[in-house]
């Protein structure tokens with residue numbers, strides 16, 4: 249009996265794995281860099297993994313953040329600038345990275361109870377109707393990109 253149970257658990261795990269790489273987009277490796285000064289925006293990073301159809305990321309929401317915008321950093325005539333993106337294309341099967349120095353989520357008005365080492369729930373809404381919720385772990389400010397950001 250014990251052996252049978254073990255086998256069915258293994259099969260369930262396999263099925264779950266398979267589904268993850270399947271039709272819906274996936275959000276991996278989400279983390280948030282909290283601001284050095286309270287009241288400044290935080291920056292969120294993650295990797296979007298496309299599902300079985302082309303899709304677009306429309307918005308990111310959180311119960312503990314007032315407003316989340318999607319930004320892209322770029323060099324413009326030697327000056328670091330940031331522009332807001334209305335949505336982000338996610339081709340099927342593709343990886344789109346939000347990482348320091350490039351695309352990022354800008355979190356305005358993070359709840360004061362959120363401290364380094366905790367987590368922020370993020371809800372990603374896609375044009376296909378897919379919704380993906382992840383926990384982004386929080387890290388303290390102080391990376392070398394800090395001075396360049398806002």
Ligand SMILES: [Cu+2]
Pocket residue numbers: 319320330352353354
């Ligand atoms: Cu920004």
